Amino acid sequence: xxxxxxxxxxxxxxxxxxxxxxxxxxxxxxxxxxxxxxxxxxxxxxxxxxxxxxxxxxxxxxxxxxxxxxxxxxxxxxxxxxxxxxxxxxxxxxxxxxxxxxxxxxxxxxxxxxxxxxxxxxxxxxxxxxxxxxxxxxxxxxxxxxxxxxxxxxxxxxxxxxxxxxxxxxxxxxxxxxxxxxxxxxxxxxxxxxxxxxxxxxxxxxxxxxxxxxxxxxxxxxxxxxxxxxxxxxxxxxxxxxxxxxxxxxxxxxxxxxxxxxxxxxxxxxxxxxxxxxxxxxxxxxxxxxxxxxxxxxxxxxxxxxxxxxxxxxxxxxxxxx
Amino acid sequence: xxxxxxxxxxxxxxxxxxxxxxxxxxxxxxxxxxxxxxxxxxxxxxxxxxxxxxxxxxxxxxxxxxxxxxxxxxxxxxxxxxxxxxxxxxxxxxxxxxxxxxxxxxxxxxxxxxxxxxxxxxxxxxxxxxxxxxxxxxxxxxxxxxxxxxx
Numbered sequence: 001x002x003x004x005x006x007x008x009x010x011x012x013x014x015x016x017x018x019x020x021x022x023x024x025x026x027x028x029x030x031x032x033x034x035x036x037x038x039x040x041x042x043x044x045x046x047x048x049x050x051x052x053x054x055x056x057x058x059x060x061x062x063x064x065x066x067x068x069x070x071x072x073x074x075x076x077x078x079x080x081x082x083x084x085x086x087x088x089x090x091x092x093x094x095x096x097x098x099x100x101x102x103x104x105x106x107x108x109x110x111x112x113x114x115x116x117x118x119x120x121x122x123x124x125x126x127x128x129x130x131x132x133x134x135x136x137x138x139x140x141x142x143x144x145x146x147x148x149x150x151x152x153x154x155x156x157x158x159x160x161x162x163x164x165x166x167x168x169x170x171x172x173x174x175x176x177x178x179x180x181x182x183x184x185x186x187x188x189x190x191x192x193x194x195x196x197x198x199x200x201x202x203x204x205x206x207x208x209x210x211x212x213x214x215x216x217x218x219x220x221x222x223x224x225x226x227x228x229x230x231x232x233x234x235x236x237x238x239x240x241x242x243x244x245x246x247x248x249x250x251x252x253x254x255x256x257x258x259x260x261x262x263x264x265x266x267x268x269x270x271x272x273x274x275x276x277x278x279x280x281x282x283x284x285x286x287x288x289x290x291x292x293x294x295x296x297x298x299x300x301x302x303x304x305x306x307x308x309x310x311x312x313x314x315x316x317x318x319x320x321x322x
Numbered sequence: 323x324x325x326x327x328x329x330x331x332x333x334x335x336x337x338x339x340x341x342x343x344x345x346x347x348x349x350x351x352x353x354x355x356x357x358x359x360x361x362x363x364x365x366x367x368x369x370x371x372x373x374x375x376x377x378x379x380x381x382x383x384x385x386x387x388x389x390x391x392x393x394x395x396x397x398x399x400x401x402x403x404x405x406x407x408x409x410x411x412x413x414x415x416x417x418x419x420x421x422x423x424x425x426x427x428x429x430x431x432x433x434x435x436x437x438x439x440x441x442x443x444x445x446x447x448x449x450x451x452x453x454x455x456x457x458x459x460x461x462x463x464x465x466x467x468x469x470x471x472x473x
Binding site for chain 1: 328352355356359360362363366367446447448450451453454455456457458459460461462463
């Protein structure tokens, strides 16, 4: 029986691979295959993440043999952070001094699974074209370029493995063609084993393990929203909304997340109470832009891995209903 | 020995065969800490409902209401409280630094370097953004506040 499953897996790998190879004519098809391959294949590798001046090597093990996705991510440089995920459930282990903080989260798209399964949202905001073939981490990668149709997002470049379809590299760049964030495998292998012995954290018994403090994510009673964003940059739509109590803040903060399928922006609004120093101004840090403003007695902060124009427009077109 | 404790938690060793281990865990503080840690990790990975925040809150409230008994047995219960608080305190400290810088910035009419604002003030917002955005690898790899508080 096991041999049968394995055989089927191998066949499906080949099928995916051939499809990716044949699809070189249609760049959207290459991206579609990349999105699928990142979730369906079982692979292990090391990639390097670069943002601003910082860089980190990350080891990823991803397995999917029909019963769902399992992944383990270990940050190899600096603090030995570890992430284990099963389906949409994610557990993060972050050593901090003498402790290890355990966080539970809902899953997010992460390299190499950065592309959404449905590309329709991306198609409305980006133009696509094929680039050349480049060798990355010992494998051949087909480059696909997504150029923004307006000034509200970065350019994205993806390199998909010619054989397996999986993303080998991804990069975002601003309008001056300066790299913003980059991920690139320098080692990648497909796994045929179904062993799950890798799916456990590396425990340091001398450290104390604690759950993250309960106050951090506590949701607050939802108040009626008295404002709206009048001119949301085109292509962005609301994907999440949460009102929560933040430690050290007397009033709840509302966070709204917008996404165009690739890029995402968060809008924070909270009442500006007496004694709070208002934040005003714009700043940038790596790929991230911030814009803070005070409107009708509210502190507004917009943050995202998007160009300055996007955060500025969202913050400046908030309209409070009287 | 710790590997054996892990194996016992994962039920890879049977209780009957590991009586010596059980005795060792009870007698050694380090081993009984490992025992607790492995259970905590195991419960997290299996999605145990014990760690849902409302329940944690309830336990914390009960702990606060309980009178502090100055007897050796109460030590364990009291012990939990300061560890959680110290995490909250460090978050508060980061935010306090943020406010200080901001106030200075407002006074000087925004002459401070933009990079400073980004690193000091906005980290709480950046972290909240990263943890909620539909695709954000940075949160797993290099979260904003962690790199800062490590210094």
